[in-house]
Amino acid sequence: MVARTMSFVTVGVDARLVTVEADVGAGLPGIKIVGLADTAISEARDRVRAAASHSDVEWPRTRITIALLPAGLPKRGAVLDAAIAVAILAASDQVPAGAAAGTVIAGELGLDGTIHATRGVIAAALTARRQGIARMLVPEANVAEARLVPGIDVGGVSTLAHLIAVLRGDRTPGDGDLAPLADDPGAAPDLVDVHGQDEARRALEIAAAGAHHLAMTGPPGVGKTLLAERLPGLLPDLSDEEAVEVTVIRSVAGRGAGALVRRPPFEAPHHSASPVAVVGGGQSGRVHVGAVTLAHRGVLFMDEAPEFPRSVLEALRQPLESGSIRIARSDLAVLLPARFHLVIAANPCPCGRGSGPRAGVECSCSSLQRRRYSARLSGPILDRLDIRLTLSRPSLADLGTPSEGSASVAPRVAEARNRARRRWESASLPWATNGEVPGPLLRRRFPPEPDAGALLRQALASGALSLRGADRVLRIGWTLADLAGRDRPGADDIGYAMSLRGVESAWAA
Ligand SMILES: [Zn+2]
Structure with missing residues (x-):
């Protein structure tokens, strides 16, 4: 007998629905999985069988074939586990086939039958709603996240036994952790902490007001990072649509999502980070979301920007132009959102001592070194930076003056x-x-x-x-x-x- 249910995989920051079809028929016992599955999914055989043995069901002792559709879509990870178990149990008449067929089921199975949290559930809920699907059963830890999408019935399940009982109508789904899920990133850094630097503070306000990309140069310790970190606090809350986009990105990246993200994000990759960590990428179907995408609708801060690899600086050209970045791999091409407010900081020269009141006194860089250093930014991005500030150390008198806070x-x-x-x-x-x-x-x-x-x-x-x-x-x-x-x-x-x-x-x- 053949039965089916639904689950999902993430592609970039989108979720694609996957139909999981089980054929339980005559033949020697064994499970075969077809449809571009990776190792983690192939290993689902063992997890599903072990989880079933803890779930008071009768495991079919015949040949089982699992098909994952669409067949051409690469599928990664263990998110399909629970759906594979349900399809097999529906095909062997232990779960109502109608209930299984109409539900999107997500979750990785532990060997003891526990259903573990998974990434990208809010993206799956958006896709499911778009395709007119009425019901999702997800790990309890992901319920709050999936319910951020209105118009779809989301229930939480804690174990395979619980999931089976819910599909049979014997138990109700859970709500998961109902503790308030406020988006509380802690107090945002406040401009009141920046003393002196009136011109830079004003420039930050202007950058925030016009969404102008900003470059700051000045010796180390002059407050470039302090200023950059305070830009998100000057920006307005995200709109409803932007909030969903940002929350989906966090969910897919495994950064946790239980509440709608309402404040613009701040990402500050280090110049030693890999190009994939900054611009995104990855291999063979599994797309890694980079800092440029995590900074979507927020601020991307690159300290010591000339130290970033040339390939990373060049790769910024496209998102600065179009608000998105294209990741192309042999088996997949995806477009990731990357509309960020860019702030870069640079030292005046490679050694960092080349300006300020003692300009040149301690600097050991040759003029050629200095030219090469600033030239690293010139081509790809410098021209896109509307505001270019030169900072020097504040005077002692400046440091004594109280500063205006972000709230005003x-x-x-x-x-x-x-x-x-x-x-x-x-x-x-x-x-x-x-x-x-x-x-x-x-x-x-x-x-x-x-x-x-x-x-x-x-x-x-x-x-x-x-x-x-x-x-x-x-x-x-x-x-x-x-x-x-x-x-x-x-x-x-x-x-x-x-x-x-x-x-x-x-x-x-
Ligand atoms: Zn120098």
């Missing part, structure tokens, strides 16, 4: 973002933030005040700005106007934007 800066950021959103909406343009708007369009349709325009043309004529640089300056100018509640950027805004662009400084371009 964030509302200004939110207000400026609202102004920008309304502007792009009323012009029927698809962008939400100034950082996304293409320069040529801005130049044509959203010029600054006439005197500000004259300033830009002057900088172009003198060669202080390239055309692309001028577009970036205009873009920052719009954010400054939004922050100040002005209808369009004036000469002061453009002048200030030029200084934020690093015109006439180490970053000049």
Whole structure:
């Protein structure tokens, strides 16, 4: 007899439903699994049989064939265990075939029949709902996560015996851990902790308001990391749609998900991390989600950016352009979301001592070394960084002045973002933030005040700005106007934007 049920595998950050079909027929006892299964799934034979022996069911002593469909989709891991057990039991008349066929079942089996938590359950719930499936039975530890998707009936099961009883209608599914699952990443780092550095604090606010990518250079210990870590705290909460995207990514990456992630994430990969850890990748079907995807809808911070491998810096070009990254392997190509707010930090030179009040005194780098160091960023990403700051150590007097906290800066950021959103909406343009708007369009349709325009043309004529640089300056100018509640950027805004662009400084371009 043949029976079937459903489960899922994750591909990138998507879940694909898998039909698990069991054929229990005459022949020598044994289980055969067909349909591009990896070793972990092949080993499901042993786990399923051992789990069944603890679950008070009669294991069929005949030939069993399991087919995993669609056959061409590579399947990895142990998430199909519980569904394989249910398909076999339905095919041997121990579980109602109708109940098995209409349910998506997820979970890895322990040898004693325990059903263990698994990754990607929220992604599976989204796919199941899209395909009109009414019911899911998942490990109890994953119930809260799956229930983030409304419109599908989600029950929790703790053991194979429990799962069987629920499908027979003898027991009710569990709710799992009903402790409140607040998304509580702890208190976000606050700007109040950054003393002095008024210009950098202001630049961070502008970057947050316009979603401008940001570069900071300055000697070690000057506060670049401290500042970068405080950017997420200035950004508004994620929208409902963004929150689901980010929660799905965390679930698929095995970073835990029980509550909807409401705050923009912050990812800070180290320059010694592998390219796969930063941009994503992996081998043979199993896609590893990299930091660029974990930072989706949040902040990607790269400290000592010139130290990252050239291949990693080059790979950033695509997500900066399109908001996604394509992972292509021999058996699979997936597109992973990667729309992040980039913040990079760099020392002024390889030895790190080459600027500040004692500039050059202790620095041992040759001018060639210095040029090579800054050139590492120039091609791929430097041009995409709207704001380029040069930081120096704060004076003792600065350190004594109390700083404004994130709680008073964030509302200004939110207000400026609202102004920008309304502007792009009323012009029927698809962008939400100034950082996304293409320069040529801005130049044509959203010029600054006439005197500000004259300033830009002057900088172009003198060669202080390239055309692309001028577009970036205009873009920052719009954010400054939004922050100040002005209808369009004036000469002061453009002048200030030029200084934020690093015109006439180490970053000049
Ligand atoms: Zn140096």
